Amino acid sequence: MANHSNSNSDHSLPHREGGGRVFSLSLRSASLAFGDRQLFSNLDLTVESDQLVGITGESGCGKTSLLRAVLGFVSLTAGTIEVCGLPLDAHHIHVIRQQTAYVPQELQPPASTGLDLVKLTHELTANLPHAKREACEALMSSLGLDLSLLELSAAKLSGGQRQRLLLSAALSLPKPLLLLDEPTSALDEDSTQRVGLALLRACHEEHRAALVVSHDPVLLAFCDRVIQL
Numbered sequence: 001m002a003n004h005s006n007s008n009s010d011h012s013l014p015h016r017e018g019g020g021r022v023f024s025l026s027l028r029s030a031s032l033a034f035g036d037r038q039l040f041s042n043l044d045l046t047v048e049s050d051q052l053v054g055i056t057g058e059s060g061c062g063k064t065s066l067l068r069a070v071l072g073f074v075s076l077t078a079g080t081i082e083v084c085g086l087p088l089d090a091h092h093i094h095v096i097r098q099q100t101a102y103v104p105q106e107l108q109p110p111a112s113t114g115l116d117l118v119k120l121t122h123e124l125t126a127n128l129p130h131a132k133r134e135a136c137e138a139l140m141s142s143l144g145l146d147l148s149l150l151e152l153s154a155a156k157l158s159g160g161q162r163q164r165l166l167l168s169a170a171l172s173l174p175k176p177l178l179l180l181d182e183p184t185s186a187l188d189e190d191s192t193q194r195v196g197l198a199l200l201r202a203c204h205e206e207h208r209a210a211l212v213v214s215h216d217p218v219l220l221a222f223c224d225r226v227i228q229l
Contacts, residue, residue, distance in 0.1 A: 025046065025209060027043055027045040027081050028080045029043070030042075030045070030078070030080070031078040031079055032062055032074070032077055040061065040066070041078075043079070045227060047209045048209055049208065050209075051225075052200060052210045052224050053210065053225055053226070056228060067213060070088070072096070099175055100175055100179060101171070101173055101177070103166055103180045105181040105182040111154040113152060114161075121166065121169040136169055137150075143195060145161065158186070160186040160187045163183065167195065167198075171202055175208070176208050176209060177209050178208055178210040180212045183214070184214065184216045184218070189218055192219050193218060196219050
């Protein structure tokens with residue numbers, strides 16, 4: 001689900017000559033531990049506009065925690081995170097979150113219909129100026145979803161339908177950074193390929209940066225590079 005923030009300003013983020021945003025996510029010597037349990041250490045990672053980067057590894061190695069660290073929900077035990085040269089700190093966190101669409105692995109938001117699921121994403125504070133139902137419907141179609149699912153009871157949606165619906169809602173927002181946690185875990189190969197193509201379009205045609213956690217070899221094959229955590 002795309003992140004919310006009370007800030008409406010992104011003036012601190014640099015832009016390309018000609019108006020396009022230059023976007024980069026950088027982790028330097030990043031380490032994360034919970035108590036005595038070390039998840040990862042000395043991680044150097046850069047994701048830039050036009051790049052689809054996969055993160056994979058054994059369960060419990062810190063893949064989800066890495067995404068949450070980028071959002072500032074958990075703190076690194078060592079190292080730094082920067083977005084477009086801005087440090088992830090209390091002063092910049094609102095600006096950074098406003099640029100990010102995040103789809104967690106397991107999400108069961110309260111919703112009566114498929115359309116309510118979309119609204120939960122689009123009506124978050126930072127997303128209201130950008131939410132376009134038409135864009136979401138176009139993405140739904142590209143991911144193999146019938147638009148009638150918007151009127152279907154949320155309780156009747158399959159896990160794969162819910163997953164693609166939330167992904168459509170997030171991708172339809174013009175956020176330059178995509179953080180996706182196991183976005184195809186409930187999908188068959190055909191649907192996974194549709195998601196992979198949609199992510200390639202988002203990165204290579206819309207010049208976004210995407211960091212995708214996945215165990216799915218079909219999805220990882222679409223990535224420009226894959227990091228083993």
